[in-house]
Amino acid sequence: MRSAVLRRGFSYVPECYKVQPSHRAESDSKLGDVPLINLDGMSDDPARRSIIIQEIANACRCYGFFQVINHGISQETLDGALSAAAGFFKLPNSAKAKFMSSDVHEPVRYGTSVRDGVDKVQFWRVFLKHYAHPIKDWIGLWPDNPYDYREKMGEYVVAVQELSVKIVGVITESLGLGPAYLSDKLDDGMQVMAVNCYPQCPQPELALGLPPHSDYSCLTVVLQDMPGLQILDSRDKSWKAVPMIPGALQVNVGDQLEVLSNGRYKSVVHKVTVNSEKTRISIAGLHSLGMDVKMDAALEMVDEDHPNGYRESSFRDFLNFIAKNDLGEGKNFLNTLKIR
Ligand code: OGA
Ligand code: NI
Numbered sequence: 001m002r003s004a005v006l007r008r009g010f011s012y013v014p015e016c017y018k019v020q021p022s023h024r025a026e027s028d029s030k031l032g033d034v035p036l037i038n039l040d041g042m043s044d045d046p047a048r049r050s051i052i053i054q055e056i057a058n059a060c061r062c063y064g065f066f067q068v069i070n071h072g073i074s075q076e077t078l079d080g081a082l083s084a085a086a087g088f089f090k091l092p093n094s095a096k097a098k099f100m101s102s103d104v105h106e107p108v109r110y111g112t113s114v115r116d117g118v119d120k121v122q123f124w125r126v127f128l129k130h131y132a133h134p135i136k137d138w139i140g141l142w143p144d145n146p147y148d149y150r151e152k153m154g155e156y157v158v159a160v161q162e163l164s165v166k167i168v169g170v171i172t173e174s175l176g177l178g179p180a181y182l183s184d185k186l187d188d189g190m191q192v193m194a195v196n197c198y199p200q201c202p203q204p205e206l207a208l209g210l211p212p213h214s215d216y217s218c219l220t221v222v223l224q225d226m227p228g229l230q231i232l233d234s235r236d237k238s239w240k241a242v243p244m245i246p247g248a249l250q251v252n253v254g255d256q257l258e259v260l261s262n263g264r265y266k267s268v269v270h271k272v273t274v275n276s277e278k279t280r281i282s283i284a285g286l287h288s289l290g291m292d293v294k295m296d297a298a299l300e301m302v303d304e305d306h307p308n309g310y311r312e313s314s315f316r317d318f319l320n321f322i323a324k325n326d327l328g329e330g331k332n333f334l335n336t337l338k339i340r
Helices: 046-062 075-089 093-097 135-141 149-174 183-187 255-260 315-324 332-337
Strands: 036-038 065-069 108-111 126-131 190-198 210-213 219-224 229-233 238-241 249-253 270-272 280-288
Touching: 036 046, 046 065, 046 149, 075 126, 075 149, 075 190, 075 219, 075 280, 126 135, 135 149, 149 183, 149 190, 149 219, 149 249, 149 255, 149 280, 255 332, 315 332
Parallel strands: 036 065
Antiparallel strands: 065 249, 108 126, 126 190, 190 280, 210 270, 219 249, 219 280, 229 238, 229 270
């Protein structure tokens, strides 16, 4: 089966890619006031660290989202991963088809929709998802075409795993749980790379790259080569277009941290818009606890004024859920965990 997004020169958006008007990209979405955090000194300067803890705490409470600069990953590593990703998507279909699978439990899979052929509305995206941590367990399953895919993507995934453990350390410290509260669990946890390609779209106002959703992760770190992400400001329900800052990485609080914090921090609802100018590449690293390790609210986050609001869950519980349900209505899985 070949989907329209894989064909070049498509001149209109077929019915099955048209998303409901309320989910489309708002041309008037506000740009700009999305938190940007300078991580310089995070690990070695106590005075800077306490400022960063405050800034990240505010961003997690208000948005569940922020961008980071001075994160310590070199531009060369970022560019290498983006070009390896772009190189993969440019391969002929025959080279990509061997990774094609609609089974969400596959550790490496290539696809053109959330669940090919099953979901009612298709999205303007092709993707390669692969597990990445610990790298020695998975790198042998990744594409070896382009010839440097494993080397370039490997360099990035190791760096971003390390960065995400550091950022989660700041977040748990900001909750009063200490900087190492999740470190071992993340070191033994999952890192799933969602390598996304959003081809240029002839009528970008009718389609979406990804529908509104939150990520099932503790933390998602996204590298992109051009703008396209919009986040929902949960306070006034307005969408904000995230500005492109060269060299910056985007950080999403995921469902597992909303649960851990017992709702103090919000996993951000976000969607991806498409454009008519250029193909967009993004690489989202989803960092979470191990496949069968349950996340629940920290005891310290639960008291009389803050009764436990969430059931525990694991990454496997999430996969079993999306195997049966459409992704794409905000916090679908997380809503099933809420105790009312
Ligand atoms: C995702 C995602 C954002 C992007 O893969 O879950 O939200 O900018 N990606 O591609
Ligand atoms: Ni996402």
